[in-house]
Amino acid sequence: MxxxxxxxxxxxxxxxxxxxxxxxxxxxxxxxxxxxxxxxxxxxxxxxxxxxxxxxxxxxxxxxxxxxxxxxxxxxxxxxxxxxxxxxxxxxxxxxxIVAGEKLHTNVPVHFINEDACKGIKLEGGHAEHHVNDIEVTCLPKDLPEFIEVDLAEVALGQTLHLSDITLPSGVESVELSKGEDHDLAVVTVKAAKGGAAESDDEADAEGTED
Structure with a gap:
């Protein structure tokens, strides 16, 4: 660029x-x-x-x-x-x-990668629900990333990745995590698709018990 x-x-x-x-x-x-x-x-x-x-x-x-x-x-x-x-x-x-030697606070966009190869999506029929589009960070200007990658390849169905699960670039810190464990926000969840196999089986069981 x-x-x-x-x-x-x-x-x-x-x-x-x-x-x-x-x-x-x-x-x-x-x-x-x-x-x-x-x-x-x-x-x-x-x-x-x-x-x-x-x-x-x-x-x-x-x-x-x-x-x-x-x-x-x-x-x-x-x-x-x-x-x-x-x-x-x-x-x-x-x-x-911006002052070169002073830390700055800003929001950096999130890029979700390997979604098509995600275990919970490809093998278990789920879908990714993104909870955030960017992450607020603090860092020196020289360390500011253009984006932060969140790798979904090994995420299973029902699993949620939080801020603490995300690997930030060197020198970059999450503003929310610095406030304590209560601020470990959810980033993405792989959820069961609505009307999926599990829901269909439950509905079939329910219909079978109505007779």
Whole structure:
């Protein structure tokens, strides 16, 4: 994937307010703000076309981006993105500045792999029920993964994988697990398919006892 996807050019904007933001959008611009790292928030303007291209990649939301603000590079994460309710338009972006030696908190998407080879699905007729789409983590910017893999190959029917069962990349910690065992959230469960063989047998037994 090209590093250009993770680099955006921005300009500082001084014309603030809803009316100003509306005018910017009409000229193909996206209003944004960048904050954090102990510095004052700065209002920005970005090219809408470049943002639309970049946001199509999942990694855009969990990757450390380079925002060139009036030519000066600043590392940041996307913290929030607002969209038009029905048009393919981004209406506002919040960025958080990143400091190289300081840990950050963010959500990283989960990729469920080997679902088609899963023991509980392929051999036992179950299906995977995903409980989360991302995991909140803390790590240094250099250790931030684009995604976290959850391997379903050996998961049996009726089994649930929790956060404690997931192998996180080196240097990455689960925010929820750091709060204690009570926060060991379920990630995925392989459940019996509705109307499966087990349910059919139960229904047949019930019908047989009605006579």
């Amino acid at each position: 090209s590093d250009a996807i993770f680099t955006l050019d921005a300009e500082v904007r001084t014309d603030l307010g809803k009316g100003a933001s509306r005018r910017l959008r009409h000229t193909g611009k996206v209003p944004a703000i960048i904050y954090g790292a102990g510095k004052e928030p700065v209002a920005l303007t970005l090219e809408h076309n470049k943002v639309i291209q970049a946001q199509e990649f999942e990694a855009f939301y969990s990757h450390v981006l380079t925002i060139n603000i009036d030519g000066k590079p600043v590392e940041a994460l996307v913290k929030d993105m607002q969209r038009h309710p029905f048009k393919p338009k981004v209406t506002h972006i919040d960025f958080q500045r």
